[in-house]
Amino acid sequence: MNLEFENELAEIEERIAELSKLDSKEHPQLNKDIGALRRKMKSLTRRIYENLTPWDTVRIARHHDRPLFKDFIAGMCSDFIELHGDRRCGDDKALIGGFATIDKHRVMLIGMVKGRTVDEKVHHNFGMPNPEGYRKALRLMKLAEKYGLPIVCMVDTPAAYPGREAEERGQAEAIARNLTEMAGLEVPIVVVITGEGGSGGALGIAVGDAILMLRYAVYSVIPPEGCAAILWRDAERAPEAADALKITAESLLDLGIIDQIIDEPPGGAHRDPETTIERTREAVVETLQRLKRQSTARLRDNRYDKFARMGRVKKRRSKSSK
Amino acid sequence: MNLEFENELAEIEERIAELSKLDSKEHPQLNKDIGALRRKMKSLTRRIYENLTPWDTVRIARHHDRPLFKDFIAGMCSDFIELHGDRRCGDDKALIGGFATIDKHRVMLIGMVKGRTVDEKVHHNFGMPNPEGYRKALRLMKLAEKYGLPIVCMVDTPAAYPGREAEERGQAEAIARNLTEMAGLEVPIVVVITGEGGSGGALGIAVGDAILMLRYAVYSVIPPEGCAAILWRDAERAPEAADALKITAESLLDLGIIDQIIDEPPGGAHRDPETTIERTREAVVETLQRLKRQSTARLRDNRYDKFARMGRVKKRRSKSSK
Amino acid sequence: MGWFKRSARKTPQNEIPEGLFAVCPRCKAHIYKDEYESAFKVCPKCNHHERLTAAERIELIVDKGTFREFNSEIKPNDPLDFKDAKGSYRQKAEDAIAKTGLNEAVVTGSGDINGTRAVIAVMDFRFLGGSLASATGEKILLASEHALRMKRALLIFSASGGARMHEGIVSLMQMAKTCAGIARLDRAGLPYISIMTDPTYGGVSASFATVGDLNIAEPGALIGFAGRRVIEQTIKEKLPDDFQTAEYLLEHGFLDSIVNRGEMKDYLHRVLQYSLGKKV
Amino acid sequence: MGWFKRSARKTPQNEIPEGLFAVCPRCKAHIYKDEYESAFKVCPKCNHHERLTAAERIELIVDKGTFREFNSEIKPNDPLDFKDAKGSYRQKAEDAIAKTGLNEAVVTGSGDINGTRAVIAVMDFRFLGGSLASATGEKILLASEHALRMKRALLIFSASGGARMHEGIVSLMQMAKTCAGIARLDRAGLPYISIMTDPTYGGVSASFATVGDLNIAEPGALIGFAGRRVIEQTIKEKLPDDFQTAEYLLEHGFLDSIVNRGEMKDYLHRVLQYSLGKKV
Ligand SMILES: [Zn+2]
Ligand SMILES: [Zn+2]
Secondary structure, X not given: OOOHHXXXXXXXXXXXXXXXXXXXXXXXXXXXXXXXXXXXXXXXXXXXXXXXXXXXXXXHHOOOOOOOHHHHHHHHOOEEEEOOOOOOOOOOOOEEEEEEEEOOEXXXXXXXXXXXXXXXXXXXXXXXXXXXXXHHHHHHHHHHHHHOOOEEEEEEEOOOOOOHHHHHOOHHHHHHHHHHXXXXXXXXEEEEEEEEEXXXXXXXXXXXXXXXXXXXXXXXXXXXXXXXXXXXXXXXXXXXXXXXXXXXXXXXXXXXXXXXXXXXXXXXXXXXXXXXXXXXXXXXXXXXXXXXXXXXXXXXXXXXXXXXXOOOOOOOOOXXXX | OOOHHHHHHHHHHHHHHHHHHOOOOOOOOHHHHHHHXXXXXXXXXXXXXXXXXXXXXXHHHOOOOOOOHHHHHHHHOOEEEEOOOOOOOOOOOOEEEEEEEXXXXXXXXXXXXXXXXHHHHHHOHHHOOXXXXXXXXXXXXXXXXXXXXXXXXXXXXXXXXXXXXXXXXXXXHHHHHHHHHHHHXXXXXXXXXXXXXXXXXXXXXXXXXXXXXXXXXXXXXXXXXXXXXXXXXXXXXXXXHHHHHXXXXXXXXXXXXXXXXXXXXXXXXXXXXXXXXXXXXXXXXXXXXXXXXXXXXXXXXXXXXXXXXXXXXXXXXXXXXO | OOOHHHHOOOOHHHHOOOOXXXXXXXXXXXXXXXXXXXXXXXXXXOOOEOOOOHHHHHHHHOOOOOOEEEOOOOOOOOOOOOEEOOEEHHHHHHHHHHHHOOOOOEEEEEEEEOXXXXXXXXXXXXXXXXXXXXXXXXXXXXXXXXXXXXXXXXXXEEEEOOEOHHHHHHHHHHHHHHHHHHHHHHHOOOOEEEEEEEEEEHHHHOOHHHOOOEEEEOOOOEEEOOOHHHHHHHHOOOOOOOOOEHHHHHHOOOOOEEOOHXXXXXXXXXXXXXXXXXXX | OOOHHHHOOOOHHHHOOOOOEEEOOOOOOXXXXXXXXXXXXEOOOXXXXXXXXXXXXXXXXXXOOOOEEEOOOXXXXXXXXXXXXXXXXXXXXXXXXXXXXXXXXEEEEEEEEOOEEEEEEEEOOOOHHHXXXXXXXXXXXXXXXXXXXXXXXXXXXXXXXXXXXXXXXXXXXXXXXXXXXXXHHHHOOOOEEEEEEEEEEHHHHOOHHHOXXXXXXXXXXXXXXXXXXXHHHHHOOOOOXXXXXXXXXXXXXXXXXXXXXXXXXXXXXXXXXXXXXXXX
């Protein structure tokens, strides 16, 4: 499964694979050739990934082989106990959580599950939570607060589910409640945007003390396709919208929305999930160590200031008052 | 609508009504006769109501003309603002609440609504709340706590609704949550059992600092009919069960379950709702004045002790340890 | 979020003829313009509540002469230097300012409601669809901070299609920012009353608008997270007519009350008496 | 509440023949009795979890030799001097005591779970259907108070048909009483884990059993407020087969997890490590 800007890479990969099948005794040049191809591939990868457009990044963030929340759980945690249910109505399959141990840190780990096979995708509603997902997340966060456990939220969702029953059960209220309650939680909250940060659906678990983001994840107020459909009346112009919306980690760091970029290996997380997950683990652990040193009151005040600063408007004299 | 033990009263009432239609000029004895009948009725009423069986009391507590929560609201409050919804799933029609002013006291007033006409009964589900009713009540109680308003709960329900969706939405959890949260609320809670105190369905809003009870209300762990069906295999023996279960205000005061009996006028609340409601208002106001003088911590500790005392078992030496 | 262009209904104000009569956009009744205006644009025939400007709303709710506006000079930011097919966001914002006489989609200030002072924020749908952006969020946060300092109630009248996509992620963050302000009021025991008017969607419904101590709405107001069309496309079925109306939300447990415009001021005053007992 | 007589299933223990084999009450498989007992009465064929006595449960969960029982001398009260067609409650209670060797329907104490000390309450369905009454409530409250004093976790294994109607209103009040104890633990930040076993109904499900920080159940356990028959009579329709099973409750959001009996001890130990971080 290749993205079109990776076609050249795919070709080289294929040639390497072909050559590797040959007998090196019959082809004395073989190892040298393969080595050259690998070097070429490496530099090409670097070149491609240094020149990605925002829209390329969107494609990578949605890549089939990109590590998903369950991969992160398996790779980052020495223990995970899933805790189900919102105690009101259901157990959301798109947004899950539970006790987890990362290094020596016991935390409450929460995140969106997308699924990889068709069955999994359907089961997990393509990672689009319903209100009971946000309410389960809040229940678990409150439990973490009671037990003094830091919270780690891993964000990867196209959007909160725009369904009829989601509306009837208060999708808007569920997200709003989380934003309000998370502002006041008395434990550290680490957020990692790992794939798609889809608008309010992402933000619903993304009010944190530290917002980390994988290099090729995206985080946006609206999907580029939707934005293009509205502003250019043409969903095909999504690449332009992706550009205009400033949704890449680099842009978001500049805008002061995120605190840290977690570098992905050359060629993206989908080429090397293991390294990606390991780097994520390291970044989360470092952040936890830092945040755990802060007092509860300090944490909460800093969190307030952090979000209060976002989009802070310098007061300007209005024309009328000269 | 008469209960059978009131038949004699009904006959006298009828005779008085007949005589009242006659012309007193033609019947010089008339006023004297009516006076005599009234005196007879008064003493008979007193005699009947002093000798009610527990089962008679059940019948009175369920009487068609007994004042219902909406009558109490109208009669007790100079202001009432109903607040709807549990913010999760629905707005229960059997259990309502809102801001209310009783005398000079601003309170959160919560209670079960039964309805009197068939349509009303159906609309209010015969006063049997669903989980969203208990959750709405809890939401309002938390709001009262935030605003420092005392809570007044008026109980009149046959039971929490035993329906399929009630189970699916967690009837048990909703009641349990209320019991747990009410134990910790930092405002005074006054409970008045006005009609039927139907088991867990009643208790779900009846954890209070002061439990008042109208003289002919009942409060029971199980409806007498149900108890008779189980223990005597015969629902017809409900009167015996009513007796055995000790469900009258008098018995409950003896058992230390309630704190105060609000006297009903002779002939019961259904004969004189106005006086009943006025006495209830007075009792509630007195209780509020008393409870408002207590500190938050004191209130909560006292509430704990109150329920901890209920059914306190004296430690006895067991046979085995001699 | 950001779908306000689609979900916004035609502004029916245009349909009112210049003459003596106004035409109700719902029931098409002809109403004496004077009567219509003095009823604050509520149709006497069908109780349709027409959208109000922020100024009209303030006139309706706040005691005459008591409104003191905050931060009126705050204007839209352009953090992304955003341009689309029809031009720049900067120009769009300037046009909105010129059209409405407002500097942003929300007016904030303090004022008395039947003598009880409160902090009030009123959104104006005419200004870029009442969209939530950095300056809107900033003004609301500043209003909540004022309420906190002065120990007053905060009232927000919402009217919004959602987040303003021209400010991208910065506008999304205003949801968290405004809610952080609400959370502080809540911890301080101060009342926050949300009044949702037509329409309240997306980034506004999914932030401050739905977490009031009391959530109140005007009759018939459309309130939701996603727009009707988006949902119909997703679930591939038609939605009921009353979907996302205030009445529908009340039935589903998300509103404390639906209050007619003519009774709103007295209602809010009554409610404030209960909510401020501890503080004043 | 109080419907346990009706909702209680036949105690299938009686069906196990005296010989070498036990018969699974669900799938009717013949199982070597030794195998069955050493698996703590879980059927190896269909995973049916047969009811356990309090002693069996404690043996399963608590490290050998560490259980110290509290208040074992507390016996049923008879606040109503209750008599029915079949005799007095007092006699009934004496019979239950004689039959089970227990003084009440709950055994409480402290013990270690893989080395982590906790306060534990275990209900025994054999004792008057595990019904909640004054002595049951008192023992649970005292256990919660012990946990509070010693800053330990509280674990309650429920198995109950509901309130014990022979103690009338006094038994109803035990719901509020036990929940008041739970509320104090909660305010103190101490963990309370509820484990629901078959069956958990009425006054127990509507009090302490469903308000755990974690609500856990054994597979197939029946858990509900009202009994199936009462509901079917009320709504006049048949309920689905899986109605009120643990699996059904998990799907509806009321359980954190369903845990097999064989894994329960380790599971609880793991969970306690997260819950006690702040306190120990
Ligand atoms: Zn009209
Ligand atoms: Zn079996």
